[in-house]
Amino acid sequence: MEKYDVLIVGGSTTGCWFADRMAQTGAKVLVIEKQLPDDVSREYDIFHMGEEDMKRFGLEIPDEGHPVREFRFENSNMISPYGTYRKKGAYSPVIGLHKHDYIMLMAEKAQKSGAEFIYGASFTDFVYENGKIVGAKYKTADGEETVYAKIVADCSGIPSVARTKLPDTSAVCNFKLTPRDIFYVVLYYIEYADKNINPRDLDGFFMQYKSWSAPAGEGYDAILGIGGSYSYEYSEEVFNTHLLKNVKYPEYTVKKVEKGMTPYHRSVYSFVDDGFIAMGDAACLTKPTCGEGCTSSLVQAEIAVDVISTLLKEKLPLSKENMWSINKRYMVAQGKDFDFMRPLLMGVVTLNYDEAEYMFENEIIFSDALFSGMDGDDLNLKPADVAKWLAGIAKGVAKKKIRASAVGNVVKGLKQALEIGTLYDNYPDTPHGFDEWKKKADAKWTEIGSLADTCDPEIMEKLGY
């Protein structure tokens, strides 16, 4: 029976990139992808990646005019709830690409590097020997197959088909993502009635509604997008009853609608166990600010390539102990900053629109200090920034611009964010001590709750949730 070094479940952005890099190190790699080649990642068309990130991760940047490339733009703004204030993040230029076509280019590159792909192959379960994962079973149109590998990498996205099959005793959390842990994204491809409008002047992100306007490529003026917990219906209600009421977009026609899901959940605490690693959306590595995950996933994947290829070269087992440094290094590189942001954002989105507008105006939380750090791996917030925010909030309350109860939520979010930061700074260097750390983390996240808890109760009632 043929044995692979790495079996990758899922051949989308994370799976293809990991396959390519591992194959380049000389590893024998197999990718099983549930869909047939024509159907991979068809749920939405245009996606973006920062040009700097693409360079950093060695992702091919197609030349202008290449059919896979749609556009390049710069300067993504953060916009206040009534559209008055815009904060410019330190965003590098962004490349807009056709997702299905780009993934097929990534798969082709991985195959040139030596990775094998089987399409129409759906993971069904692990294969164990002496209680250890030694491979997986998968189903094709022709029946069930078994494949042996030193490690199974779950890159299957939201269904997390392999991770969720792990036993409760695994270091890797085996939770299933529920509608509370998912962002339901609706994209409206639009055309403005007035042809004198420059759609790029309107681009930007509204954190309060989790909505944005962005380029859409040939044939459209813009994509108006919105994400929300629970369902697409919830997201569309927020768009129609909140955003469009407060922000006056010029008259437009919707030419096309796309829908898709992205995880909105803290990352799993440990990615690794004996013979297993969770990656990409299957490990909840999406950006807490916008739900994007294509390049943020590669921060962990890059560390994983380094650690796993070294172990393979040294002929050492791909055990939890030997791969633990992937967890620790990821926490330092990105994990702490991402999970710090979650409680803070939850506090912030409970502000009413007038309060958020005031804070935008006065550089309180909605500030260059915060937004300018969001594009990199390191948030780089200084204690002085936090102190300035707190002073600004106190002033806002005194001027009756911010409710004391709202301050309570923001301060609570900030406090919890700082506590998460400290906890993640103390992430164990080895699996010893992980159980204790996990108990503390579980308690903290139970206290923090979920962004879904901040949903509009009126809309929830209207939709019968």
Ligand SMILES: Cc1cc2nc3c(=O)[nH]c(=O)nc-3n(C[C@H](O)[C@H](O)[C@H](O)COP(=O)(O)OP(=O)(O)OC[C@H]3O[C@@H](n4cnc5c(N)ncnc54)[C@H](O)[C@@H]3O)c2cc1C
């Ligand atoms: C509308 C929308 C717009 C977005 N825009 C952006 C953007 O502009 N930029 C960005 O960075 N991110 C964006 N995201 C997020 C991004 O799509 C994800 O973070 C990213 O696709 C995650 O990649 P992945 O490879 O980890 O998982 P996925 O892309 O979900 O891929 C998982 C793969 O696993 C396969 N699979 C599933 N089950 C099995 C099985 N049983 N056996 C074998 N294979 C299986 C699936 O078919 C799929 O190909 C957006 C998300 C949405 C919903």
